[in-house]
Amino acid sequence: MVRRVFRLAFIVLTALPLTAFRMPEADAVREKLLYDVRGAFVTARPDVPRELVIATDMLVDEAIRATVRTTVLPRTIIAVRIDRASHMPLLIGSRHEVTVTVQAISVSSGEPIAEGTFRTSIFLLDAAEADRQLAEGIADRIAGEFRLDGQRRPAIASALFP
Template structure:
C-alpha cells in the first residue's frame, strides 16, 4: 500500500514540474515592429463629437512631433478612426467609451502595414469633460502602441522625477 502512495506522489510531483514548463512560440518575433510615424489623420462618423476628434488629433500630432528616432525605420502615416462613441449613465456621472480603429500606411508605396483596433473608456461626471478624457486615453494608447513620446501636462512629480 505504501508503494502505491509513493507512485502517486511521484506522478503528482512530475505532473507539477512539467505543467510549470512553457515553451515560447517560435513563429512570433521577439521584438514588435517599430515604425517612424510621420503624421496622423483622425476621423469619425458624424455622431461623434467634433471636440473629441479635434483633441485626439492634436494630442496624437503632439506625440508624433516630439518623438525622435535614432535609427532609420519604415516611415508610416496613421489613420485613426473613432468608429463609435457612447456612454452608459450611472447613478453619479457616466461611463463614456469609444471604439478606435488604426491603420498604419507606408509612406513610400501606400500599402497598409498594420491594422488594429481597441476600445477605451473613462468615467466623467458630465459630458463636457468626457471628450477630453477620452481623447487623452486614445492618444495614450496610440503613443504606447507606436512608442511615441508622451507629452502630458508637467507637474511637480514629473519635474522632480523625469
C-alpha cells in the same frame, strides 16, 4: 526538527534561482512592428463629437512631433478612425466609451501594413470634460503602441515602477 529545517532551507535555496529565470522577450518581433510615424489623421463618423476628433488629432500630432528616432525605421502615416462613441448615464456620473481603429500606412508604397482596433472607456462625474479625457486615452494608447514620446500623464504604476 533539524531535518525539517534543512529540507525547508533546501527547497527555498533550490527554488530561489528558478524565480530569477525569465524567458527572453521576442525583441526581434517587437522591433519589426516599430515604425517611424511621420503623420496622422483622425476621422470619425458623423455621430461622434467634433471636439473628440479635434482633441485626439492634436494630442496624437503632439506625440508624433515630440518623437525623435535614432535608427532608420519604416516610415508610416497612421490613420485613426473613431468608429463608435457612446456614453451610458449611471446613478452617479456616466461611463463614456469609444471604439478606435488605427491603421499604419507605408509612406513609400501607400499600402496598409498594420491595423488594430481597441476600446477606451472612462468614468466621469461631470460629463463636461468627457471628450478631452477620451482623447487623452486614445492618444496615450496610440503613443504607447507606436512608442511615441507624447506628454502622457503619469500613473501610479509608472510612479511606483519607473
